[in-house]
Amino acid sequence: MTFRENANIGAGRASRGGGGSGGLAVGGGLGALVLALVVMLLGGDPGAILGGQEPTTSNAQNVDLAECRTGADANENIDCRMKATMLSLEDYWTAAYPSAQPADAILFSGGVNTGCGQASSAVGPFYCPVDRHIYLDTAFFQQLEGQLGGDGGSFSQMYVLGHEYGHHIQNYTGALKASQQDAQGPESGAVRVELQADCFAGAWAGNATQTKDADGNLLLEPLSREDIESALSAASAVGDDSIQEKMQGQVTPHTWTHGSSEQRMGWFMRGYESADPNQCDVLNASSVNDY
Template sequence: MTFRENANIGAGRASRGGGGGGGLAVGGGIGTLLLALVVMLFGGDPGAILGGGQQTQQGSTQGGDLDECTSGADANENVDCRMKATMLSLEDYWTSAYPEADPTSATLFSGSVDTGCGQASSAVGPFYCPLDRKIYLDTSFFSQLESQLGSDGGNFSQMYVLAHEYGHHVQNNTGALQASQQDRQGPESGAVRVELQADCFAGAWAGNATRTRDSDGNLLLEPLSREDIESALSAAAAVGDDSIQERMQGQVTPHTWTHGSSEQRMGWFMRGYESGDPNQCDVLNAGSVDDY
């Protein structure tokens, strides 16, 4: 159990879709996708476009009926619903915390997927493509998380991965993401700092989701213990690392690279979580990556 069982996570909120969320100015034609998770099937055809008031399903391999995605209990039960609810919460949070960032979308795929950064196979793991400004998550990675974790079946670990990737999207808007390209090597490098900031951003969102009531007075998530958080972060790191993909064409490439130590990742996540303030996440200008 991760979402509060009675939390309202779907119905009324999805209905604001179609025009983009939160009064943000968005280009015509993509509004319906902004709230959406697009479930990609083998070959990369969209199997289901969720959110935005539109639902089409063409044989989604998992998750089933997203009509049953209105409560926290539904999100705890169903990975598609869980990701949709997490995405909506992230979008709400960042629309308020950093209005300059436009909403993004996440694509769940299995097999392979075509992206603005090239074609990706499920071997790549979760990643953010700065060129098309979207998040890509392969379902086999998520299944591995579920099989490896105990108490909540990997639910929070999955949500953390999505929140971390959303953090990269925020960084694409702040300009911080460039630091990962300009300074790639070493434990104090820009690349490591960008990763640790994405963890801190994920923590800031999670802290808000456990403590801030929505307009109906409900909290979204159950409180997270330090142990819950440690197990979620370590599971995600054990199963695979994300990568920020910037190639213009050709294959998206998996690469192993450092995200900082597990202590550093935990430290920065907790700094975000406890403060609930993304302004506490200025890893790029910290004297050291250990100054969390």
């Protein structure tokens, strides 16, 4: 997916943050993040789970987000692309779910201080329900492509942000708490929360080309098949089974927190093909395979 060259992205809700390194993060990303969310909601210390992780570094050249003004900037630079994507997400979800205040995205390198504590980029992209911000070190996209097998396309990056914004919507609906009630397993609340966020990302994608910039003009060019395949590549790469096979050489469904590659792709496509977030009620589905 590409942004229209003359689109005005100056109002995108993304900023740069930083400060510190450590291991506290919640509400998305990879591995122990959902467990950290559970611990936090129960009044415990998520740092006990994530405190030992080291920050990663990025080879990308960060830009001053104030200089990200047009769709052409978003097409050329990852940071600007994240800012423009936030503008599209805000435009869509403000209309689809008016009671939810817009989220903000904080781009950082290495580590960042959040309302949920101090976080390292090692935990991947995440959403903090306390301060209602999305946190992202764009170095993750190097891992997504190199280590996890994503295709590295621009829409795979946008899908990641769309997924995290889905957690923001869940924070308002109350769905995010399902991770607290049932933390792991193939049909767990944690898995259902993640799959619903994938479906929400798909619903946004199904409407993304109708979203508008700060001047009321369309933000995006028409979605191509390659864009959808790029999103599916990312969804597949971060499936529990795919990650476990790569990292430990075996698949252990009883420890799943995000769902399989097939399930993540399936729920994304359900959201995309219906273009309706009301079709994303994974939490009440008889099975997470009912997509």
